[in-house]
Amino acid sequence: MNIKLQTLLAATAFLFFACNDKKTIETQETPAVDKTAAVENDTIEEESAPRKESINLFTVMQKDSSDIAFVSLSDIYPIGDEKDTLALPNLEKLEKNDAEYFTFDKIYRKRFLSKTNISENDSVFILDYAKNKLASFAVKNLKTAAMLNGYSSSDDIPYHNFDYMIGFEINKKFLNGFSEYYRDALVYVGKENPFSKERLKPIAWKKIAKKDYPSKTMKNEDRVLLKNTVAGNTYLFKTDSYNYFLQDYLDDHKIIYARRLLVADSKTAAIIIEKLYSQSEGTSPAPLNYEDGPDANQWTGKLFKDKPQVVFGFLYESFGCPGISIIDKSNEEIYLQCDNRH
Template sequence: MEKSASKYFTLEKKYRNHFLSKTNISETDSLFVYDYAKNKLASFAIKNLKAAAWINGYSSEEDWPYRRYDYMIGFEISKQNLNGFGDYYSNVIVYAGKENPFAKGPLKPIVWKKIARKEYPSKPMKAEDITALKNTIPGNTYSYTTESHQYFLQDYLDSHKIIYTRRLLIADSKTKEIIIDKVYTQSEGTSPAPLNGENGDESFDQYTGKLFKNKPEVVFGFQYESFGCPAISIIDKSNEDIYLQCDNRH
């Protein structure tokens, strides 16, 4: 295959079948594409979609002939079939399977309100979280309330007064019982995401609400991942995190 043609091409049947087999996707499945910020859902029959290989953004013509690792492989969807979706599809989740898992809530961006530190619930920290907060000092404290839950967020600053860690508590709005207790810490591969509105009125990272039909409400968007993939946290005592499958190569 010539250099120009090898940048993007449709998979032949043999390689399409191999791709489907390795990803546990069937020709009888559908692809559900959901923009949770716009509350837009599109679905496509897998059998009607082309499977294609595309050179990833970190490769260039100087890398030719390309290795298999240099490619991203997926399904080809025309932009015209995603009308109403966000421009860069940054708030889109995709699922391949028999039935649509998305509840079409829609999710809501969290609108944080600064509160006094004394309003933050008193709950003992886990030992590993105490270790993570060593040499930090408390910063701003925030809250957000919905009909079902109360959200509390505490910043912790390093010696340079930069946010190093955030602790999230989520309580049942009626019983006040703490359901979620999570700590998001700066590391080589992670960093705290800006709070909604910090980078402009339309800049949102934290969302909450009913995302999946057969699961409780969710919350996510507190941490950027440099190497891994982000997680969606289920708001119940299971403390389940659903990790997305992503291509986060560098």
């Protein structure tokens, strides 16, 4: 009996501790809900924080007076490391004329495509939104090349990796009818054309009374920036979807220092986006359309197939690259990869 009793007690104790261990394991595997974290996450989601750029867009440039147009992808293919022998051939062994522009052999081309996540089966799509022209080229049919940037000179020999722009060579004859200097061209490299077939509209501004500009509280940082300015002309442009309001701000010399853009829903009058374009060391407000000639700077419309409408062209950039504003609450700004070497 004693042996049976001891055995029974031992078994009971074993089951007791086993159950406790099981409860401990189950408790560890099922984390408690953090109500504070949930509230904080909700707060973050409610803020219209800028999203990361969702598409890489490049530009086209001319190669001197030759028949070559060039698309630089250097903004996504940095080659500043002089020890990286797979990025460029030995520049010291190249003759001066050969070093100014050269195409890649298979080794350097393969490295370039690999590092930029571009496939030979991808295509290069070039859209001129002003002329409503689209050209496309299979990557496998294009040469990859290195071209000296415009700020390098023969006095810089021997050249360094960072002196070069790396990208695709395009024969200019395939871009006939595009805007002069390809100023209105956007480039995308990928499997499918991201651009909409709808033509963008150049904005035709109409002056309106200041009282017709929407009453919206200005951001604190914008108010500080404009504290020594006075309001100038006020403008309006309408489409079926949106009303675009623009307000000039003048400095002490009556020169335009900044412009504030409000884009409102045409049906509800709700403000969708608010932008301020101001002077700085590297920026200045662009002229309004047709002020300085026949060219248009500000454009709007359905640029992308899978994104809301856009608006852009309000700022000249000396050191950076222009941005394209998405007209929705995401506050997304897509900056071009323009390889600006200033």
